[in-house]
Amino acid sequence: GAGVSQSPSNKVTEKGKDVELRCDPISGHTALYWYRQSLGQGLEFLIYFQGNSAPDKSGLPSDRFSAERTGGSVSTLTIQRTQQEDSAVYLCASSLEPSRHNEQFFGPGTRLTVL
């Protein structure tokens, strides 16, 4: 079946502009995660959604970052007033539910370059 999809695959923007990154999780997966992969860094957790519960936003690096998940499915990560340090690959993952047994399935990522 279809895996996690993300769009766009690549995004180049100018410093100060806003960007939106989209994630389509696997159908039926209730948990959705956003991670950021920066050059030379590991993957950093950004935000997590589970069903109708309040999202865990503890990993968002600043108030310029926000995310929403509409209808328990598609999620959008928005970065306002982008900075060069925001350049990274943004990965989305989904799982059936956030228990220890359930594997997180990752999308191919969106590579964001801020000039």
Next chain:
Amino acid sequence: AQSVTQLDSQVPVFEEAPVELRCNYSSSVSVYLFWYVQYPNQGLQLLLKYLSGSTLVKGINGFEAEFNKSQTSFHLRKPSVHISDTAEYFCAVKTGTASKLTFGTGTRLQVTL
């Protein structure tokens, strides 16, 4: 809070040689451990996971890992690598109460002839 250390940023190895990628973690509570692989321009794929039970875990593509609680390690091994194993490998930890994965910085495995 938990953390993961992958000491080797790059590991070069010849084809058909054995390889070990090291992973150490720190956590004050019980952990669940994972190894993911990332091929060029692709997302992460789960190789194997340790949740409980046998400390030797076998995964896909001939990889295995051993959970060592006393040494807080979860090293990944393969007895004979192939060119197609060239990729980035990430170790990750998750605690029982957390939903997120905490990743190491990754190890680049470069297999050559």
